[in-house]
Amino acid sequence: MKFIRNLKGTCSWRFIVVFAFLITGVNAQESNLSGGWIMNERGSWQGLVTTESAELVLAKFDRSVDDPSMRCIAPGLIRATESQAPLEIVEQDHQILILYEAFNVLRRVHMDGRIAPEWMPLSPVGYSMGNWQGDELIVETTHLTPHLFNDDGLPFSGHPEGKTIERYRLLNNRLELEFTVVDPINFQRPVTRTHTFNRVPDATLLHFHCDPLEATGWRIPVTGDSLRDLLRWLELRPAIPTIPH
């Protein structure tokens, strides 16, 4: 109160009100991502120049069997972030959780500066650390396993120097995500795209039930007895492909 009284002596209450508004305004901006979002516009990749290594993998990609998501295996981080299905962001003091409806993908963005322990295994969504720079949330993700970069079969190598950098900005009630991928094995330089999302206050994320036995028959050429075809095809299904580094 003494501080306030001193302020009264030197400043007007109007100044105090404006100052308080600015402070709370900044805080509100930094903690207003929570809630449901759905993609408004999916951006195109900029600066996409592939390496010879990427082209070799791409040439061998067999779309009928090589996309693990068709067997209900969740896509990696890069494709998870381009889903048209809703997502929900849950902000906490020490972390931000991002839940994607598609394939029930859960991400944890560490906001308390804790670095990945040495034993941290690689995973399709990696290890994410975030921090606020002004009104921009910057998330850097490492420890990523090899996975598909896109549906066409372009690979992400999972190289130790590979990573993603996300920049989240609130534009009025819209969320902008600038997404950058660094992969020295497959891309000659970092590639970037920008998505926008609309806020969906009453979003209800559905459970993404996906049964490989049901899902994998989706593209078999049928010959007249669909269930028999499905079962026959399942017996012949290949092992999960691996993407070379």
Next chain:
Amino acid sequence: MSKIKASACFLVTIFFSVITFSHHGGSMYPDRETELIFDNAIIDELLFVNPHARLLFSWTDSDGNTAVWDGELSGSNELVRSGVYSDLVEPGDRVTIKAWAHSSIPRNLRLVSIILPNGQEVPLP
């Protein structure tokens, strides 16, 4: 469109479609200008699943040959959000189906819409 026209459209699509596709991006079905129409198709089965639902139906061409066609839709979550439910059709229903042809797999389609027995046309996401 008659069955003959549908058959002709399909053949043209198969022969001239570009082989560059990806499943979620929809480029497996690159020719979206040519909409195939299957009159009097008979529903075999609706697989209402993720990540993509499928509608299997039988269709007889102008030569009297009957074959089963395989149509892909969005996943069941997205269908529900669009107001399309698992009871959309029943086996044996006679419907009209509009679709794009797959660039390389015969009798594989991306469904655009379905005209139900009551005449209602339902867009299919």
